[in-house]
Amino acid sequence: MxxxxxxxxxxxxxxxxxxxxxxxxxxxxxxxxxxxxxxxxxxxxxxxxxxxxxxxxxxxxxxxxxxxxxxxxxxxxxxxxxxxxxxxxxxxxxxxxxxxxxxxxxxxxxxxxxxxxxxxxxxxxxxxxxxxxxxxxxxxxxxxxxxxxxxxxxxxxxxAGITTYAPLARWGAADSKDGAPKKVAVLGLGGLGHMGVQIAAAMGADVSVLSRTRKKEQLAIELGAQQTLATSEDGFFADHRGEFDIILNTISADIPVDKYLSLLKPRGVMAVVGLPPQKQPLSFGSVIGGGKVLAGSNIxxxxxxxxxxxxxxxxxxxxxxxxxxxxxxxxxxxxxxxxxxxxxxxxxxxxxxxxxxx
Ligand SMILES: NC(=O)c1ccc[n+]([C@@H]2O[C@H](COP(=O)([O-])OP(=O)(O)OC[C@H]3O[C@@H](n4cnc5c(N)ncnc54)[C@H](OP(=O)(O)O)[C@@H]3O)[C@@H](O)[C@H]2O)c1
Ligand SMILES: [Zn+2]
Ligand SMILES: [Zn+2]
Missing domain, CATH: 3.90.180.10 (Medium-chain alcohol dehydrogenases, catalytic domain)
Structure with missing residues (x-):
């Protein structure tokens, strides 16, 4: 029955x-x-x-x-x-x-x-x-x-909760580095991203939101982010080169992966959870220089x-x-x-x- x-x-x-x-x-x-x-x-x-x-x-x-x-x-x-x-x-x-x-x-x-x-x-x-x-x-x-x-x-x-919690835990968002909190960038402030910001902040990380515009700036701060950076603004990639320990990538559409990898510190980690329909181009040089990690994560x-x-x-x-x-x-x-x-x-x-x- x-x-x-x-x-x-x-x-x-x-x-x-x-x-x-x-x-x-x-x-x-x-x-x-x-x-x-x-x-x-x-x-x-x-x-x-x-x-x-x-x-x-x-x-x-x-x-x-x-x-x-x-x-x-x-x-x-x-x-x-x-x-x-x-x-x-x-x-x-x-x-x-x-x-x-x-x-x-x-x-x-x-x-x-x-x-x-x-x-x-x-x-x-x-x-x-x-x-x-x-x-x-x-x-x-x-x-x-x-x-x-x-x-x-x-x-x-x-x-959305587990998909962001698992890579943040796996890659040590809660750990400090030289006595300071890890610098975590949450890329894309949607369903996953807004959970990632709250969870990373609760883990003690210093959280930045990377969003296309500053439209959600105030909301991001209320979620626990220190700052919102608008990825569409002139000079964004040059100004924030080498800034982050971890980037949690939640974007559902095509992105310039190499440019985002340049925002990582040496040995930094980009944890990818967003799964756009199309293949994304990647230059190996973007992870070889600085010994960076490009890691996937599934729920x-x-x-x-x-x-x-x-x-x-x-x-x-x-x-x-x-x-x-x-x-x-x-x-x-x-x-x-x-x-x-x-x-x-x-x-x-x-x-x-x-x-x-x-
Ligand atoms: N790996 C896993 O286990 C797992 C689990 C669940 C979901 N996902 C995938 O994760 C992705 C995000 O899911 P979600 O539910 O959080 O989606 P969502 O609520 O639509 O959020 C996606 C965010 O990506 C950004 N974005 C969207 N279109 C963009 C574009 N054309 N260029 C640049 N940025 C863009 C936007 O952030 P801003 O407006 O802030 O720029 C948007 O808020 C989806 O691909 C989904 O299938 C994966
Ligand atoms: Zn889902
Ligand atoms: Zn099994």
């Missing part, structure tokens, strides 16, 4: 969202059924729907920033009970036995993890994401949302996601959001791409209640 729920569905990249009925699997012994309260809109959802990362499997429901309440648990579940406040991010399964999974790095599972949407699940079906009323997930891929965090401002942490493991949620609650960090109803999702996509959102759009799934299925 499957569970029928309402979901926002796309039937093609150019089609508007429609309210559809989709089936969630009958909970297996290790499954948790989650009543979704809020679902964030990540730029990855947009890249996927627009076929910018390859052909999506339509009809498709996206969404991997999911927050809600446990509604039912399978017979083998011991860690979760009905009523628990929980979240689900970008993965819903992995082999659990390879060396990466055993090390808590399920995102790097050697068998390939199962993405929350648009991925082939273990039963051969295509996974459907969180712009929906409910989801059924293996208990190993569920995280606890600390009591101090509301569902709507917690949902974006499940992707984070489940244990680290829990660590990040607890860190955010402890430091009073949450996403800054705009809440929308389900009928505003198409307009929200346009606004995300136009850079008009400060800083994450979150869908209030209570608005499914009165919606008619198309």
């Amino acid at each position: 499957t569970i029928t729920v309402k979901a926002l569905q796309k039937t093609g990249p150019e089609q508007p969202f429609q309210v559809a009925s989709i089936e969630r699997r009958d909970p297996r012994p290790a499954d948790v059924v989650i009543d979704i309260k809020a679902a964030g809109i990540c730029h990855s959802d947009i890249h996927t729907i627009r076929n910018e990362w390859g052909e999506a499997h339509f009809p498709l429901t996206v969404g991997h920033e999911i927050a809600g309440v446990v509604e039912a648990v399978g017979s083998d579940v011991t860690d979760w009970k009905v009523g628990d406040r929980v979240g689900v991010g970008c993965m819903v399964d992995s082999c659990g036995t390879c060396e990466e999974c055993r090390a808590g790095q399920e995102q790097n599972c050697l068998e390939g993890n199962v993405g929350t949407y648009n991925a082939t699940d273990v039963d051969g079906t295509i996974t459907q994401g969180g712009y929906a009323q409910k989801v059924v997930v293996d208990e190993r891929f569920v995280c606890r949302i600390p009591d101090g965090l509301d569902f709507d401002v917690a949902a974006p942490l499940l992707c 984070g493991g489940i244990a680290e996601t829990q660590e990040m949620l607890d860190f955010c609650a402890e430091h009073g960090i949450a996403a800054q959001i705009e809440t929308i109803g389900i009928h505003e999702a198409d307009a929200a996509y346009e606004r995300v791409v136009a850079g008009e959102v400060f800083f994450r759009v979150v869908i209030d799934t209570a608005t499914f209640e009165d919606a008619e299925v198309a």
Whole structure:
């Protein structure tokens, strides 16, 4: 017996969202059924729907920033009970036995993890994401949302939060250097970037925002940045050459990678999380000179996601959001791409209640 729920569905990249009925699997012994309260809109959802990362499997429901309440648990579940406040991010399964999974790095599972949407699940079906009323997930891929965090401002942490926390932790944003805080530049102040600023600041780093304009300067300071530098201003690259220990690159579009690498100190690290659709040109000289590191980072493991949620609650960090109803999702996509959102759009799934299925 499957569970029928309402979901926002796309039937093609150019089609508007429609309210559809989709089936969630009958909970297996290790499954948790989650009543979704809020679902964030990540730029990855947009890249996927627009076929910018390859052909999506339509009809498709996206969404991997999911927050809600446990509604039912399978017979083998011991860690979760009905009523628990929980979240689900970008993965819903992995082999659990390879060396990466055993090390808590399920995102790097050697068998390939199962993405929350648009991925082939273990039963051969295509996974459907969180712009929906409910989801059924293996208990190993569920995280606890600390009591101090509301569902709507917690949902974006499940992707934007962990995606910025993991590389900042990995590359030592919290460490001091010669007694001074590390100089961290967050490149792009969108959904990921605004989490990166708050997390890096809470880790004790000296944070600069590198944004196309100074439009978000005041907001960046409120998030914990020391300064905002406008990358479009004359002389920007010359004036800030060799300034940063770490650059967290969250840009979703083409960027002049070599120029940005010149902003790093010797041995500095650019951690890339933004994944533009096109290949980006790179001159090896940009990393060879100064012995710099160009590192990728893909979300984070489940244990680290829990660590990040607890860190955010402890430091009073949450996403800054705009809440929308389900009928505003198409307009929200346009606004995300136009850079008009400060800083994450979150869908209030209570608005499914009165919606008619198309
Ligand atoms: N690695 C991972 O695990 C992972 C996880 C989640 C998302 N992502 C990827 O990370 C990227 C960012 O996601 P997001 O949700 O934070 O997106 P977002 O909210 O749209 O933010 C992206 C930011 O990039 C900058 N930007 C956009 N277009 C630009 C352009 N043409 N030139 C220069 N800068 C531009 C803007 O910053 P300013 O307005 O401040 O200039 C914008 O706020 C996406 O590519 C997404 O797919 C990766
Ligand atoms: Zn995401
Ligand atoms: Zn594995």
